[in-house]
Amino acid sequence: MIGTPVGLDQLHSALKGLAGVDEVGAASRAAMLGTRSIKASSKARAIDLAIAMVDLTTLEGMDTPGKVRALCAKAMRPDPGDPGTPAVAAVCIYGDLVATAREAVGDALHVAAVATAFPSGRASMAVKLLETEQAVAAGADEIDMVIDRGAFLAGDYVRVFEEISAVKNACGSARLKVILETGELKTLDNVRRASWLAMLAGADFIKTSTGKVTPAATPTVTLVMLEAVRDFALVHGRKVGVKAAGGIRTSKDAIKYLVLVNETVGNDWLNPDLFRFGASTLLNDLLLQRQRMLSGHYSGPNYVTID
Amino acid sequence: MEEGNKRRLAVRKTFKLYIGGAFPRSESGRTYQVLDAHGGFIANVAKASRKDARDAVLSARTGHRSWSAATAYNRGQVLYRVAEMMEGRRAQFAAEVARAEGCGTTDAERITDAAIDRWVWYAGWADKLAQVIGTANPVAGPFFNFSVPEPTGVVVLVAPDDSSLLGLVSTIAPAIVSGNACVAIASQTRPIPAVTLAEVLATSDLPAGVVNILTGDPAEMMPSLAAHGDVNALDLAGIGDVELAARLERDAAGTVKRVRRPQPDANWYRTPSLAAMSDLLEIKTVWHPQGI
Numbered sequence: 001m002i003g004t005p006v007g008l009d010q011l012h013s014a015l016k017g018l019a020g021v022d023e024v025g026a027a028s029r030a031a032m033l034g035t036r037s038i039k040a041s042s043k044a045r046a047i048d049l050a051i052a053m054v055d056l057t058t059l060e061g062m063d064t065p066g067k068v069r070a071l072c073a074k075a076m077r078p079d080p081g082d083p084g085t086p087a088v089a090a091v092c093i094y095g096d097l098v099a100t101a102r103e104a105v106g107d108a109l110h111v112a113a114v115a116t117a118f119p120s121g122r123a124s125m126a127v128k129l130l131e132t133e134q135a136v137a138a139g140a141d142e143i144d145m146v147i148d149r150g151a152f153l154a155g156d157y158v159r160v161f162e163e164i165s166a167v168k169n170a171c172g173s174a175r176l177k178v179i180l181e182t183g184e185l186k187t188l189d190n191v192r193r194a195s196w197l198a199m200l201a202g203a204d205f206i207k208t209s210t211g212k213v214t215p216a217a218t219p220t221v222t223l224v225m226l227e228a229v230r231d232f233a234l235v236h237g238r239k240v241g242v243k244a245a246g247g248i249r250t251s252k253d254a255i256k257y258l259v260l261v262n263e264t265v266g267n268d269w270l271n272p273d274l275f276r277f278g279a280s281t282l283l284n285d286l287l288l289q290r291q292r293m294l295s296g297h298y299s300g301p302n303y304v305t306i307d
Numbered sequence: 308m309e310e311g312n313k314r315r316l317a318v319r320k321t322f323k324l325y326i327g328g329a330f331p332r333s334e335s336g337r338t339y340q341v342l343d344a345h346g347g348f349i350a351n352v353a354k355a356s357r358k359d360a361r362d363a364v365l366s367a368r369t370g371h372r373s374w375s376a377a378t379a380y381n382r383g384q385v386l387y388r389v390a391e392m393m394e395g396r397r398a399q400f401a402a403e404v405a406r407a408e409g410c411g412t413t414d415a416e417r418i419t420d421a422a423i424d425r426w427v428w429y430a431g432w433a434d435k436l437a438q439v440i441g442t443a444n445p446v447a448g449p450f451f452n453f454s455v456p457e458p459t460g461v462v463v464l465v466a467p468d469d470s471s472l473l474g475l476v477s478t479i480a481p482a483i484v485s486g487n488a489c490v491a492i493a494s495q496t497r498p499i500p501a502v503t504l505a506e507v508l509a510t511s512d513l514p515a516g517v518v519n520i521l522t523g524d525p526a527e528m529m530p531s532l533a534a535h536g537d538v539n540a541l542d543l544a545g546i547g548d549v550e551l552a553a554r555l556e557r558d559a560a561g562t563v564k565r566v567r568r569p570q571p572d573a574n575w576y577r578t579p580s581l582a583a584m585s586d587l588l589e590i591k592t593v594w595h596p597q598g599i
Contacts, residue, residue, distance in 0.1 A: 291536075297561070298361060300537025301368075 002196055003235055012157050015197060021188035021224055030219035033263055034256040044293050047286055050254040053272045054088040055112055057280050065100045068093055072104035074305060079287050089272040095135040102139030112142035119210035121146035132170040143171050146179045157197055164201035177205035177243055182221045183213040191221055195228035199240050207243035216246025226264040245278025251289040280307055322352040324359060325505035327366030328515025334358050344409025352498050355523035357531045363519040364537055367461045367488040370516025375458050375486035383433030389511045390426035407471045407497035421576055422476040429480040436485055440585055451595040456588040458486035459565055460539035463532045465525045467545040471497035473575045478544050481583035483517055490519045498522040526551060533558040540565035540587050
């Protein structure tokens with residue numbers, strides 16, 4: 001664990017000094033927590049909570065204003081047939097579509113924009129900052145930034161730290177989510193280091209992946225990040241959120257993540273302000289399971305909208 | 308001589324389900340004993356649960372996507388391939404049918420041959436169905452108007468309980484020939500030929516999930532399948548209980564499914580009617596401006 005304050009000159013040795021992660025232990029603990037049996041009444045609440053935690057995402061080159069408006073409509077009212085369905089937490093889109101999304105959702109939802117040369121993170125600092133400022137000016141109240149994995153893997157932690165701090169500054173009042181892209185960090189030791197680095201630099205959320213790299217979110221990686229968040233809160237007294245993004249497609253998986261959260265960081269994090277799912281197809285499966293719990297019979301893809 | 312007199316250890320087997328092109332055990336871990344026509348023990352087979360049935364519907368939905376997109380000509384070839392593969396196992400099928408149904412060897416071979424011929428018969432229908440059922444409708448305007456058949460989607464069928472092979476083939480083949488995928492619940496008391504058919508289908512170029520075969524109690528699985536929102540049609544051929552059949556039909560109405568009613572006295576030898584196929588189709592009518 002790393003206490004405050006950390007001089008930038010000590011950052012490298014402090015991060016290298018973090019205890020290593022037992023990969024086998026982490027994987028087996030995540031797998032063990034995934035076997036918890038969830039009873040029907042808890043499941044119904046878990047599904048509603050998971051829906052409220054979704055960052056409904058579209059990050060494709062072919063996104064149009066029309067598609068974003070449709071996404072926003074679905075985000076505000078995921079199941080038009082059942083007004084009791086909670087709205088999702090946010091819509092997550094590319095920066096140039098922020099104004100469209102803000103106009104569509106008003107103040108009802110957060111609008112999250114990806115910035116800093118998503119998904120590769122390979123651009124100059126000036127470009128990254130400008131992209132962030134423009135998204136915030138257009139109405140984004142959450143920014144999903146990617147870290148420069150090349151710099152991180154080369155051991156240039158200071159550069160990554162300064163980049164995150166600068167983007168955090170550029171965000172103003174918008175909340176900053178830092179995407180670690182764990183699929184490219186290769187080891188869980190790196191995931192733990194990158195988590196601490198991002199939190200020390202001012203991240204409000206740490207996020208597993210862009211969704212463009214496989215593997216994306218896995219229970220093991222999320223467990224390691226949740227542990228980092230827990231330890232950071234103990235030392236620094238600040239609660240940082242976690243966003244698991246990419247590859248979570250079924251309600252069953254989503255509920256496993258909620259168990260992980262509850263067992264690792266506790267009840268406080270079972271709340272859309274501190275835990276999110278970055279997903280597009282997950283929402284439909286959550287809606288199907290929700291319909292099943294209410295109607296008593298299994299539903300099918302014909303009963304939800306196609307994104 | 309001593310070697311020759313030693314009794315060989317039996318290779319015992321617990322037969323499994325056929326879901327999504329794989330052979331999983333029932334997730335419930337349950338099995339039941341299958342007896343022959345004289346009450347002798349044949350084998351243990353998996354007893355599918357409602358969860359297995361649900362998984363099978365998911366697989367069928369996946370299988371339906373590629374199968375319905377295949378050309379009719381290709382589907383015909385695959386169905387013919389099933390006949391070829393069955394022909395190679397003709398003796399095994401005949402022995403299993405004889406043991407299950409308690410008939411003589413000649414009858415069992417006749418049943419097996421009829422089942423193989425049925426695949427060939429339906430294979431021929433694959434690329435002719437659209438001509439026979441589809442129409443070019445006369446309209447009062449400068450348009451073409453066509454009605455073309457399309458597969459309804461996922462069909463859940465309960466195979467006849469008495470006719471363990473011919474009845475099963477005669478319910479599966481008309482469902483899949485047009486591009487549907489199916490979840491077939493095999494004869495509860497005589498499931499062994501169905502298990503062997505699954506092994507044939509797994510090696511017949513049929514995409515995974517197009518046919519899923521479950522062994523177990525239809526009365527346990529059918530109520531949840533009849534109400535399932537992702538099932539498009541039911542074939543209740545093997546449901547003997549009139550009240551259960553009526554209840555399933557009512558439940559199916561909740562999600563507007565097509566239903567084929569039980570056929571307790573069906574003669575499976577008889578050449579099938581067109582209805583066996585057309586009951587599981589949707590007709591799409593298209594207006595087309597007359598371009599030429």
